[in-house]
Amino acid sequence: MIQLSNISLAFGERTLIAGATTRFECGEMVALLGRNGTGKSTLLRAIAKLGEVAQGDIMVDGKAISEIDIRSFARLVAFVNTERVDIDSMRAYDLVAIGRSPYTDWMGRLTNEDRAIIERAMQITGVDKLADRMVETLSDGECQRVMIARALAQDTPVILLDEPTAFLDLPNRYELCTLLGRLAHDEGKLIVFSTHELDIALTLADSIALVDTPRLVHLPTSEMIASGNLERLFNSEHISFDAATKAIKLR
Amino acid sequence: MQRNRLHITLFVLLAVLSLVVAFGDLLLGTTSIPLSEVWAVLVGNSENANYIKIITELRLPKIIVALLSGMALSASGLQMQTMFRNPLAGPYVLGINSGASLGVALFTLALPMLGGLSGTMFMRLGITGVAWIGSAAVLMLVMALSRKIKSVSTILIIGMMLGSAISAIVGVLQYMGSEESLKTFVVWTMGSLSTVTMADIAIFAPIIIVGLVLGIVAIKSLNMLLLGEGYARTMGLNVRRSRTIIFLSTTLLAGTVTAFCGPIGFIGLAMPHLARMTFRTADHRVLMPATILWGALSMLLCCLVTDLVAHHSMILPVNTITALLGVPIIIFVVMRNRNRQ
Numbered sequence: 321m322i323q324l325s326n327i328s329l330a331f332g333e334r335t336l337i338a339g340a341t342t343r344f345e346c347g348e349m350v351a352l353l354g355r356n357g358t359g360k361s362t363l364l365r366a367i368a369k370l371g372e373v374a375q376g377d378i379m380v381d382g383k384a385i386s387e388i389d390i391r392s393f394a395r396l397v398a399f400v401n402t403e404r405v406d407i408d409s410m411r412a413y414d415l416v417a418i419g420r421s422p423y424t425d426w427m428g429r430l431t432n433e434d435r436a437i438i439e440r441a442m443q444i445t446g447v448d449k450l451a452d453r454m455v456e457t458l459s460d461g462e463c464q465r466v467m468i469a470r471a472l473a474q475d476t477p478v479i480l481l482d483e484p485t486a487f488l489d490l491p492n493r494y495e496l497c498t499l500l501g502r503l504a505h506d507e508g509k510l511i512v513f514s515t516h517e518l519d520i521a522l523t524l525a526d527s528i529a530l531v532d533t534p535r536l537v538h539l540p541t542s543e544m545i546a547s548g549n550l551e552r553l554f555n556s557e558h559i560s561f562d563a564a565t566k567a568i569k570l571r
Numbered sequence: 572m573q574r575n576r577l578h579i580t581l582f583v584l585l586a587v588l589s590l591v592v593a594f595g596d597l598l599l600g601t602t603s604i605p606l607s608e609v610w611a612v613l614v615g616n617s618e619n620a621n622y623i624k625i626i627t628e629l630r631l632p633k634i635i636v637a638l639l640s641g642m643a644l645s646a647s648g649l650q651m652q653t654m655f656r657n658p659l660a661g662p663y664v665l666g667i668n669s670g671a672s673l674g675v676a677l678f679t680l681a682l683p684m685l686g687g688l689s690g691t692m693f694m695r696l697g698i699t700g701v702a703w704i705g706s707a708a709v710l711m712l713v714m715a716l717s718r719k720i721k722s723v724s725t726i727l728i729i730g731m732m733l734g735s736a737i738s739a740i741v742g743v744l745q746y747m748g749s750e751e752s753l754k755t756f757v758v759w760t761m762g763s764l765s766t767v768t769m770a771d772i773a774i775f776a777p778i779i780i781v782g783l784v785l786g787i788v789a790i791k792s793l794n795m796l797l798l799g800e801g802y803a804r805t806m807g808l809n810v811r812r813s814r815t816i817i818f819l820s821t822t823l824l825a826g827t828v829t830a831f832c833g834p835i836g837f838i839g840l841a842m843p844h845l846a847r848m849t850f851r852t853a854d855h856r857v858l859m860p861a862t863i864l865w866g867a868l869s870m871l872l873c874c875l876v877t878d879l880v881a882h883h884s885m886i887l888p889v890n891t892i893t894a895l896l897g898v899p900i901i902i903f904v905v906m907r908n909r910n911r912q
Binding site: 368369370390391392393394395397398399401403405407408409410411414415418419421422424426427428429454474 | 658788790791794795797798799801802804805806807808809844847848850851852853854856
């Protein structure tokens with residue numbers, strides 16, 4: 321579904337990722353791992369057509385993203401970031417409904433089909449009971465689910481998420497990632513999410529894309545654990561990665 | 572469905588109230604005209620030439636101007652609040668009005684110093700043009716800055732500082748201007764709905780209608796921009812084109828009203844909040860008409876208050892009344908936002 325061909329990304333003058341080549345397929349949940357500031361967000365934003373690609377091509381559905389017009393692209397790739405939206409007097413339902421924008425007319429009127437898709441998106445993400453609640457009254461976990469319902473309402477084969485678990489507590493993190501796994505395996509979507517939760521990623525994701533500056537290493541999860549890349553990247557004088565428990569430990 | 576009914580009820584209520592207040596505006600004024608006579612003039616079988624003149628040449632234009640400027644200011648305020656994702660954005664706070672004043676000050680005060688032209692129509696068109704240029708320039712500056720600076724309060728502070736700096740320049744111009752041109756300018760700054768004539772409305776109304784239509788065209792984009800530009804783009808919005816439409820709309824609306832009626836504060840800032848609070852929605856398909864109706868009603872009310880006071884043979888500048896009406900609403904909004912955090 322998504323193909324990276326020898327792409328390089330930079331932040332200002334600094335090269336973050338160089339010569340990355342890999343494929344992500346539908347029905348797959350990919351966790352994007354890496355240290356802070358290594359370019360996880362930059363990569364996701366580049367795939368979402370929100371950032372610049374210094375070199376190489378990103379293809380979605382067999383076409384270079386630079387060749388796809390913005391409205392058609394919105395029907396292929398949806399994006400969710402970390403930012404908590406804070407909108408006065410906005411109902412959760414209306415927020416999810418904005419996800420239908422690529423399909424609605426110039427006024428944004430919803431058809432019955434649109435409404436059915438919105439309701440289904442809210443059911444899958446477990447926020448159907450929050451439909452009439454104001455967004456400002458939702459907890460961080462509920463809010464993040466509503467944002468994912470919005471991306472789901474956009475009805476795209478690909479959903480990219482930039483650190484969706486950042487502000488959530490531990491049970492919420494697991495639940496959210498289980499939900500993402502369901503979207504990939506039951507709904508057949510390609511889910512790519514960046515995270516710092518090694519244990520969750522290694523337990524739930526199908527494959528791991530690791531930013532090992534300036535390379536991007538993409539392997540099935542079990543191969544990634546066996547490869548020794550994680551130890552090399554995350555070990556320091558204070559902590560070490562334990563492949564048996566898939567967790568970071570203090571030395 | 573229940574929400575739809577609530578919204579329709581509110582729309583009808585606001586429209587009826589606006590009509591009632593508008594009729595009240597027709598009744599009240601420095602000359603007292605009996606209700607039966609006002610009605611006779613309206614249906615066109617009045618014999619009293621004086622009453623006909625007062626109603627059709629003074630009161631009716633004033634009501635039309637109040638209605639249109641209320642709609643225009645509130646619609647531009649709503650678009651700014653959404654575009655800047657800032658609850659305290661509005662034509663007055665962001666210095667758009669100041670930009671227009673600078674344009675007008677340069678035109679009325681500095682141009683005569685250089686030996687400019689005169690003539691009423693020329694002055695009117697000139698003032699409108701320079702007010703547009705002034706407000707567009709400030710809006711562009713604030714937009715450019717808001718791309719670099721993400722902080723909501725910093726943008727407001729910059730807007731206010733721009734406003735103060737511009738007032739200072741205007742002050743210098745006032746100091747240097749001739750007595751006659753100074754008077755033209757000071758009368759303009761007072762903000763008056765009654766200086767606009769039927770001939771002016773022929774220019775004023777079409778421009779405001781174009782601005783409002785652009786605002787309605789922007790409704791879907793505004794809904795998407797509520798989530799921020801990044802999200803809007805990933806949902807297929809051509810952000811640059813939408814910004815241009817919103818920019819044009821707000822400049823036409825706020826700039827034109829400022830040109831014709833002087834700087835009128837707080838309506839643009841407060842009415843979108845009243846609409847959000849009463850209609851309990853952020854969806855611009857409801858919020859835009861709701862804000863426009865609230866704007867119309869509030870300006871007609873302000874107009875009514877100036878009429879009531881005019882009974883005792885003096886005319887209050889309309890911006891004193893909009894401030895008295897708008898400031899409590901804004902304080903309420905700020906307090907509520909604080910409590911939420």
